[in-house]
Structures are given as structure tokens and as C-alpha cells.
Amino acid sequence: MNEHTVTCGFLPLIDAAPLIIARELLFAQDEGINLQLIKQPSWSALRDLLALGQIDVAHMLSPMPIAMTLGQSGMPTNVDALMVLSVNGTVIGVSNDLARDMEKTGWSSDFESPAAAATALFASGRKTIRIGIPFPFSMHRMLLEHWLSVHPSFRSKRVEIITVPPPRMAQAVSNGTLDMFCVGEPWGTAAVQQGVASLILPGSSIWQFAPEKVLGATRDWIEQNPTLCNGLMRAIYRATQWLDDPGNKPLAVEILARSQHIDLPHEAIDPAISAQIVPCLGAKPVSPPHFLFFNNNAANFPWRSQAAWISERIAAWCGLDQDEATRRGKACFRSDLYRGNLSALGVDMPGASAKVEGALKNPLAVKSTKGQLILGPDAFFDGAIFDFDAED
């Protein structure tokens, strides 16, 4: 078979795992694809290279394709999400100072109660709480805003959101630039290991099913390369399936640590992959449910309703027309291509391409092409429900 090269930009984070596994375990090669992974120094750089056609596809924060399509990030470019690469996996951490002040209010962290943590946060005596995120158009910022803005003590001036590159999050907390952060692994664990912060919540405690990273490509590239697109999606799907098999976790950690792509040691990779998070120095590891997963519960399906949820937030930030933004944003999550390209692989597909976001507190079997598909819980901590079809 002739090999075709596909270049893929990525940032060195644990959740780039599906791309690395697709390459290293030869799932891509099986599809006749030479998957070249090209490390990027920032999300901005990755975005610009994709928009200018210097790379074919990219590991992206789930809001990025929509923000680019709506012309709000870099040069306006139609970019689609072909599939979701990972669900959840972020952590929220506070500086040692802030943790102490929160504890003075009688709070103690159980790593699973967002409402109580927000109460302690607003009662900690800080006029403004400075929170680090990795990029302005990120799920991190959306989760933080959802979490904090529903609290009765929330005022917009009490929170300042600042973008800090993940590898510098720990330093920014230790030098007092930040009071807290929301970041993807390994950078939360790194801050704990350096003794400068403790983790108070996993992102999954705010929303149980938050699409974190997606596989992005420009609409032009997708239209011009249907066969490569098909092979790439198949390869990455098989990599995510492999990653979510519990028996493969130790080997996955080993492969990720050995490959030069993310350049992180074993101990930085293991907590996220094994969902064994040490929230503060000396504490026992905890296993938050649904911490980070790549394939289970139709994780890869790009739900139009997820896109709608993201689009609404971007529209609110940027002062765009809500209906127009949601309509265009929904079209970026290519559930049509997902069905078309992965059905032949035997992937079970949900009957609908949109769901009521936040409706499931427990796993639920729904009608699917092969009979029944189990959807994972997707509730928000405050019980919020987003029914986009009802709004149409």
C-alpha cells in the first residue's frame, strides 16, 4: 500500500495520547498513513499553522474550531472537529495561601464538591481571585465560568481570568501571579509535586462529560482528502479504544513515556492515565469517576449539542448573535462524517446527533444503530440542563 503522509500538530499534554498511540502502535500505518506528529509551542502557533495549511490536522481544544470558524481566534477559517479525542481530564488547583484561607472558613477539600468549594473561595477574603487557564478559547474557561457564575456571591469583578502556558502554571502560582488555575494533566500534578498548590476539584465534578480535545482540520482539507480523513479517523478511533482498555493502561504509560512526543517522565503520565490523582503533597491518591477517558460511552462522537453549548459561550464572550453563532458552530462538529467514516468499523452509533446536555445523572441505554448504546452521565454539578432542540 502507498503510504500518505498526514501532518498533525499537537501540544505535549497527556490527552495527545490517542494521536501518539495511533502512530506508535501502527494503527495509522494499517490505514496507509504515515502520521507525522509536530509539536507546537502554543495553541496560537498550532492554530495559525492549521489555518495556513502548514499542517493537515491538529489536536485542539474543543472550542477552537468553532472560535476560528466564527472568526474570533486568528484569521477566520472554516475548521471542523472530525471527532472528540478525549473527555474530561482537567484539574482545578489553588495556591497554598488560598487553600489555607479557604480552610479557615471551615471548608475541607473532598475533591468532589464544586458548590462548597466555591463558597469557601468567595469567603476567602480576596477581592479578586486570579485564575490561570491555558487559552482564551478553552473548555477550562467554560467550566470555570459555569462553576463560579452560578454561585450567589459571584460578581464578575471578583474573578480575573489570565492565560498562562500550562508548563508555567506552577511557577505563576508560586510567584503570586495566580491564586488558582484550571489546567490539563500533567501540569496540575506537577504543581502539587513542586509543593506550590493543591488540587481541589477535577473538571469532571463540574460537568461529567465535557468534550476536552478534538481532532481539527480545515473544511477545505477535509473536502480535498476524503480517503485520508477516513483512514485517519479509523486509526485514531482504534487508538482510543485501545487506550480505554483497563489492561492496556500500564503499557500506555510506558509507550507515552518512551516516545519523544510529549517528553514527560513516567510519574508525570501515570496519574492521569490511571486516574490516580494526588490532590496535595503526602495525600493518598483519589480516583475521581470519569476523570479522563478516550473512547467509552461514545466519547468520540462529536455531538451537535456539545457544539451548540460551546457556541453559546463564545457568542456571549464576543458579543455575537446567539442563533447565528450556534447554527454555524453546530455544523463544525461533524457527526455526519463520524457516522460515514466509522460505521464500517463496526462502531455503534447513537440514533440522534444531538442530546439534551446535562440530562443524564446516571448511565443510560439509548437506541443505536446496533441496538443499544450506553451513554455516560453528563450532568452539571448544579443540575443545569441545555436542550438546544427545544430552543430551535
Place this chain on the structure above:
Amino acid sequence: MDVALKILVVEPDATRAQDIIDALKEGGWGNVFVVSDVSALAPKLNEVDPDIVLIDLAHPDRDTLEHIGNVSSAQSRPVAMFVDRSDAELTHAAISAGVSAYVVDGLQKNRIKPVLETAIARFKMVERMRHELDAAKQALTDRKTIDRAKGLLMNARGVTEEEAYSLLRKTAMDQGRKVIDVAQALVTAADLLG
């Protein structure tokens, strides 16, 4: 001359920053400022209120810069990376030179283009000099390793320097490796064996 244009250069390397400033000043832009430390970026943007920000395309702090531009509504901050789709050549030149420029909304293209062209030329030159320096350093290190390997062979096998080098070269050719790789392996093995 476009002296009214305020340009902020984000560059941690002092020599490189000075180089870019000099080039811009020679080009007639007098209002050039520099920031090296990212923690000073936000206050500097406030203080200078630049029309254009020049930053290395690969600079890890670009995400921070973008956020400041996006979120703040206080002043006319540089909001978007400048890309001229009608002038693909310029855009590609900027990318290959590794320059990105952020500009305030509504700034005319004909005021941006010459700044960018000057920056591209300077970035390229600095980049080439850096590559040359890196290559020279690497060559020197390689030479030292090869000399040590030759010395080891001369001692162990009682051969001349020339014969030792021939042996290294032949081994490299037979194994399809580079001379420096064979020399490095020999030096490492000798170090391990004490």
C-alpha cells in the same frame, strides 16, 4: 517615515531584541519598545498602548498575549494576528522567518506591511546567524569526540592517527552510520568500562 506608529517587540534575548529595534529605527520607526519578561507584558501593553506587537511565531507566550488582546476592552489593544490573504507571499515570508505581528483593529495595511517586511528581514538574518553559530559549536564538539575516539584506538591497537581514522570511517561505512556516531559509541563504551 511613520514615527507615530508605536511598535512593541516581545523578545527575551536582549541581543536579538536590540537587533530588531536597530533595524526598525533605521527604517524610520522611532517609537519602538521592548519587553523581555512575560510577567511585564500586561503592564507594558497598558503603558505603551502599541499599534503593532511583534513576537516570535514560536514564542510560548503568544497565548497570553492573545488573551490580553481578546479580553481587555480598556484601550485599543492589538487584537488580531496580521495576515494578509491578498498578499500570500508576505504571509509565507513571515511564517518562514518566524515573525508574527499583532495589530490594533482598523490599522491600515500599508502602514503594517513595511514594518513586517523589515522585521522579516531581520528575523531571517538573526536566525541564520544563530544556525551558523549552532552548527559551528556542533562541529567543534564532534571534532573533540572524534579526536578522543582516535586516541582510544591508537592506544588500544597501537595504530597511527591516520589508521585510527580510517578504521572509524570504515566501521561507519560498513554499518551505515555516521563517523561521529561510531566515535560517540566508542567514547561512551570506554567511559563505561573505565
